[in-house]
Amino acid sequence: MLVIRALWLGNQPARILYFITMENNRFDVIVLGGGPAGLTAAIYLSRARLRTLVLNIGTAGGQMVLTHEVANYPGVESVSGYTLSNTMKKQAKSFGSVIKNIASIQQLTLNGDVKQVVTGDGTVYESDAVILATGGRSRELGVEGERQFKGKGISYCATCDGEFFTDKEIIVIGGGNSALEEAVSLTKYASHITIVHQFDYFQAFEYAIEEAKQNTKISFKLNSVISKFQGGESFDGAYIKDVNTGEESFIKSSGAFIFIGYQPNTEVLKGIVELNKWGEIVVDSEMKTSLDGVFAAGDAIAKRYRQITTSVGEATVAALATAGWLHEQRRKKVSLAH
């Protein structure tokens, strides 16, 4: 094939090089995201002998690598997320999947017969079908000082950084299960915790609310939002604003822990596939998106429960549906040709 194309092009080196490169970068399916969903899809696709490329931003395994201990993955008594990620990655590779770490995506063209992904370094990849498995991440507050004091007072992980705040006063931001449970766990270290929450009610389960309310080290600032984090060489505290009165006050503290929920990694998909108002990808029961030949699975899709098992299950459906769709497209092409 390559030789024929080279002769046909009259042996022009640049164009030949372009075609050779494209030949290497042409796949049956491109999977965006290498978390449990992306890796599962890759295992199924490559076992079905489909040339599969996984393009992943960050560490393969996604949020799963962040999990210290996975105790609810059936068939495995207890395993670190890191080990489970490595095993899934190895499995996908052993069946022939290509896994590439990328820094970013520059351009996505998913609406034609040939899908195209241009990565941050300008490399162009093409495929007949795409599976979107870009997952999600913890939400950032996005206020002044947040980035500046990350690791120097601001944290998103109580088990990682709690001990740095031993006998210190801190703030916890959020009103869901993670915020309240982590606030209680932080009372092991901190001398006092102020929970700052934007509503006058919590979105957490009743048991978590009760536990936090009964803890004498915890007090609450409800109907309040953080307007700015303040400090010089070290973190000094946060300005909070009462959402009803607009009144601003300052809470002096040594640190702030932020637990304000989850956000899907779908910024790059805006205006390309249908997303709901929370930015989650809309799919049908076969994991098809609004575009032909584009499927999705895992934490990035619109759904209620976000677990490794749910991601793996959806990715299985997405991969099998993709394989079926590709088969059908190719069958149609052959019958048209005859």
Next chain:
Amino acid sequence: MLQTNLTHVTTADEWKKIIEENENVMICCGRMGPMCIPVYGVMEDLEEEYKHVKFADMPFDSPEAHVIRNAPEARGFMGLPFTFYYKNGKVVKATSSIQNEQQVRSILNDQFGKNNQ
């Protein structure tokens, strides 16, 4: 010892040896936790490309890790991991908490150069 594929530094003597024997060194001092693991992952991914940099980890909870925990450059650090960059045995940069590939790359490029030319 941390469960990574990086070179492991477990004692203060090993730390001294690695920063003295290698011109450019990056050591991530942490635990197997959610903020540290992504940094080890980035280092494992970049190891192949930055052959002129020695990448290593060190367990934060080991008493021997005082060489990093108590270094003056770590003053004010309140987030794991503590990541140190050394050139000819001297600290040239230190960061606290999780860093992504772009952030690590940018420090490596600034401090040690893109590759070994």
